[in-house]
Amino acid sequence: MKKGDFWSFAVNPFRRVAGWKAFGIGVALMTAAAIIGAQSQIIFSGALDIKYALPFSLQKSILCMAVGYLSLVVVLYLMALIFARRTRFQDIAGTIALARYPYLAAALVGFMVPDANLIGDFSDGEPMVTAVFWSGWQSVAGIAAIALIIVIAIYSIALLYNAYRESTGLKGARCTVTFITGVLIAEVLSIFALMRLS
């Protein structure tokens, strides 16, 4: 694969892979991310969220990942039905699943975060870290981990946009506006769903 082709594939793999094949790959990677995240204390509690949290169960990790993914699929598929023509459900489901593959990297980054001196809050069932006290190398490792997660989060959103654009065929302002609206709705929906289910 040429260098240009590699970057093109990295940013938009959905030109090559979509449908149930993408769904299978995506679900496998999301499951792996949720399992590793439960060990590294990285939780994906929402449509776009990547958070470092107090220790939580594997069931919670998988539930959060599933709710976040499903909220995106439901909302963006509805957007596609209203604003695009002839969008297949398996393309939306598959490309969105595959777009979450960077979460595996985020889960691994969690192991970089020094877990000493964390203060947290378990109210409302959400294992939130409310304060950290790092010193020396811990600060370097912690800040590097945060920077990496931010990069991964931005990359994930770019992938998600390309997934939506490729599977709906929408272009330009219509694609951007419906995507942003859909993602915001999905994020709110996922937060409410997780509050109800916790």
Added chain:
Amino acid sequence: MLPCYCPSCRERLKVRSLKCENCQTEVSGSYELPALALLSPEDQEFILSFVRHSGSLKEMSAQLGFSYPTVRNMLNEIIKKIESYEKR
């Protein structure tokens, strides 16, 4: 590729004459180029491939190495181009 637009004013070209290489007969007139001829060679090849695969985008995607929605988007683009040619 067959020239379809005037290099000077960008208006659509028409066919003025056609010649038989066998008997040298020349047929003159003013003939509109068909919409398919106005498409790029890549688009024409796509349409030929579409017909060869009996309209199955699934088979085309497997052969071209693109995903199904990508192939469908390519087809939608060609449909828009043809519709714009027919409107003029």
